[in-house]
Amino acid sequence: QPFPPGPKPKLFIGNLLDIPTERPWLTYTEWGKRYGHITHFEAFGNHVVVLNSLKAATELLEKRTRNYSDRPNLPIMDLMGWGICLSIMRHGGVWRQYRRLFHQYFRRDAIPTYHPIYERKIQGFLRNLLSTPEHFVDHIKTLSAAIIMATMFGYEVNPTNDPFVGLAEEGVRLFAQGLVPGRFAVNTFPILRYFPSWFPGCGFHRFARDASEVIERMKTLPFKFVQQNMQHGVGASSVVREMLESPNSLNCDSVEEMETTIKNVAAVGYAAANETTAATLLVFFLAMALNPPVLRKAQEEIDSVVGPGRIPQMGDRPGLPYCEAMVRELYRFLPTVPLAIPHATLEDDFYEGYFIPKGTTIIPNVWAMTHDESVYTNPDEFRPERFLDKDGQLNSDDRVLGFGFGRRICAGRYAADAVNWLAIVSTLSIFDIEKAKDENGMVIPIEPRLANEVITHPMPFKCAITPRNHETRKVVEGN
Numbered sequence: 490q491p492f493p494p495g496p497k498p499k500l501f502i503g504n505l506l507d508i509p510t511e512r513p514w515l516t517y518t519e520w521g522k523r524y525g526h527i528t529h530f531e532a533f534g535n536h537v538v539v540l541n542s543l544k545a546a547t548e549l550l551e552k553r554t555r556n557y558s559d560r561p562n563l564p565i566m567d568l569m570g571w572g573i574c575l576s577i578m579r580h581g582g583v584w585r586q587y588r589r590l591f592h593q594y595f596r597r598d599a600i601p602t603y604h605p606i607y608e609r610k611i612q613g614f615l616r617n618l619l620s621t622p623e624h625f626v627d628h629i630k631t632l633s634a635a636i637i638m639a640t641m642f643g644y645e646v647n648p649t650n651d652p653f654v655g656l657a658e659e660g661v662r663l664f665a666q667g668l669v670p671g672r673f674a675v676n677t678f679p680i681l682r683y684f685p686s687w688f689p690g691c692g693f694h695r696f697a698r699d700a701s702e703v704i705e706r707m708k709t710l711p712f713k714f715v716q717q718n719m720q721h722g723v724g725a726s727s728v729v730r731e732m733l734e735s736p737n738s739l740n741c742d743s744v745e746e747m748e749t750t751i752k753n754v755a756a757v758g759y760a761a762a763n764e765t766t767a768a769t770l771l772v773f774f775l776a777m778a779l780n781p782p783v784l785r786k787a788q789e790e791i792d793s794v795v796g797p798g799r800i801p802q803m804g805d806r807p808g809l810p811y812c813e814a815m816v817r818e819l820y821r822f823l824p825t826v827p828l829a830i831p832h833a834t835l836e837d838d839f840y841e842g843y844f845i846p847k848g849t850t851i852i853p854n855v856w857a858m859t860h861d862e863s864v865y866t867n868p869d870e871f872r873p874e875r876f877l878d879k880d881g882q883l884n885s886d887d888r889v890l891g892f893g894f895g896r897r898i899c900a901g902r903y904a905a906d907a908v909n910w911l912a913i914v915s916t917l918s919i920f921d922i923e924k925a926k927d928e929n930g931m932v933i934p935i936e937p938r939l940a941n942e943v944i945t946h947p948m949p950f951k952c953a954i955t956p957r958n959h960e961t962r963k964v965v966e967g968n
């Protein structure tokens with residue numbers, strides 16, 4: 490049977506020249522309109538199927554999740570030492586073990602344990618915003634790093650030049666490079682990993698060697714920090730500490746295996762959490778600067794439910810449906826992982842009469858799904874009301890497509906959602922966010938565009954962040 494429709498392949502190179510490198514989610518969305526909701530292309534025998542509709546994603550990635558839960562083979566990741574990363578790990582026993590372990594600490598009912606960390610770090614974030622609002626991007630980055638480092642390692646980051654954060658950022662930067670399609674020949678031709686580094690196209694060996702040193706240090710240093718604290722009977726509780734204190738729950742055969750498992754699972758937390766959280770908060774600031782009526786409405790709701798003189802807490806969440814709808818709209822409006830993370834098939838399959846071979850890379854185009862005009866009219870408008878019924882209560886559209894699908898769905902989604910929600914409503918309770926003005930008093934325009942990256946974020950923009958009034962300023966200063 491035929492492959493799903495798609496651009497016509499050329500002899501030998503297939504669709505190599507068609508593969509988009511610039512914001513690929515937009516091209517894939519266009520292909521979806523031209524060829525249909527599942528689109529196929531291939532290069533050098535590597536098949537790729539893009540899923541442009543929720544219907545196809547639900548049918549394949551969720552109902553047939555057993556077959557669609559693998560990840561593509563990316564040998565550069567193994568060579569760098571990032572092959573241990575849960576989010577890109579091939580399907581199998583180790584993935585199951587790591588996922589189970591991760592789930593134990595990040596499942597829905599485990600998250601309230603971390604609420605005090607979130608509240609404390611968000612208060613610090615508000616203070617930073619108050620003193621240097623023009624550096625809001627740096628404050629967002631500090632917040633997301635501070636939360637995951639405190640959760641995982643009980644480690645308090647320095648606001649600038651933190652050694653662990655610097656190392657982790659470098660590790661994540663290398664990780665992101667390994668994911669860029671076409672960046673390393675070995676990802677297209679896995680056989681090259683067995684060729685020497687002097688062989689043409691094998692320069693990746695040196696890159697991988699240098700990267701692996703950074704990644705090893707990134708995994709080991711924060712882990713040792715926890716071990717040393719435990720030896721001296723000091724330090725805060727943390728995920729790593731709890732794992733070390735209950736080694737039997739890890740099902741490892743030796744101390745060495747146990748330590749490796751903990752290091753790997755903890756490193757994934759940072760890699761997966763840091764940029765995604767920061768990017769979502771950037772989308773929030775952007776959307777508020779662009780949509781003053783939404784900001785006002787959310788603030789009115791917070792004022793009427795939480796009242797003045799207090800920063801919202803997690804317990805306030807059910808009473809704030811408009812804010813909830815706004816957070817859902819943020820995830821929809823500019824999804825920060827617009828192509829999720831590619832899945833791969835374990836066996837041959839057929840769908841709607843088309844053939845999907847074993848080993849096919851499956852790209853869920855979340856962008857196309859959240860901008861599907863038949864579901865979300867005028868999808869480029871930011872309108873939280875889409876998620877409310879006529880009585881102002883939340884409707885049933887509560888699925889965050891940006892967290893992915895099936896067995897590979899984001900394992901940190903409950904933590905991410907709690908942090909995002911609390912940071913957003915806390916900021917709104919204290920600050921106004923508007924478009925910035927230049928030295929001549931002219932409003933600086935903002936374009937809601939995402940950067941061309943795998944885990945993306947809005948293109949740089951300026952906004953004015955000011956305390957709403959004297960009272961809200963005092964609330965931050967008093968905390």
Ligand code: HEM
Binds near residue numbers: 588
């Ligand atoms: C707004 C923030 C976040 C977004 C948008 C996001 C999005 C995603 C997406 C799209 C995937 C791939 C899903 C798929 O393959 O279908 C994923 C996987 C993952 N995420 Fe998140 N994520 C976020 C925050 C976090 C946080 C805070 C953590 C950790 C505390 C985390 C941990 C993970 C892990 C471990 C995986 C790999 C799951 C697997 O492959 O089995 N994520 N995330």
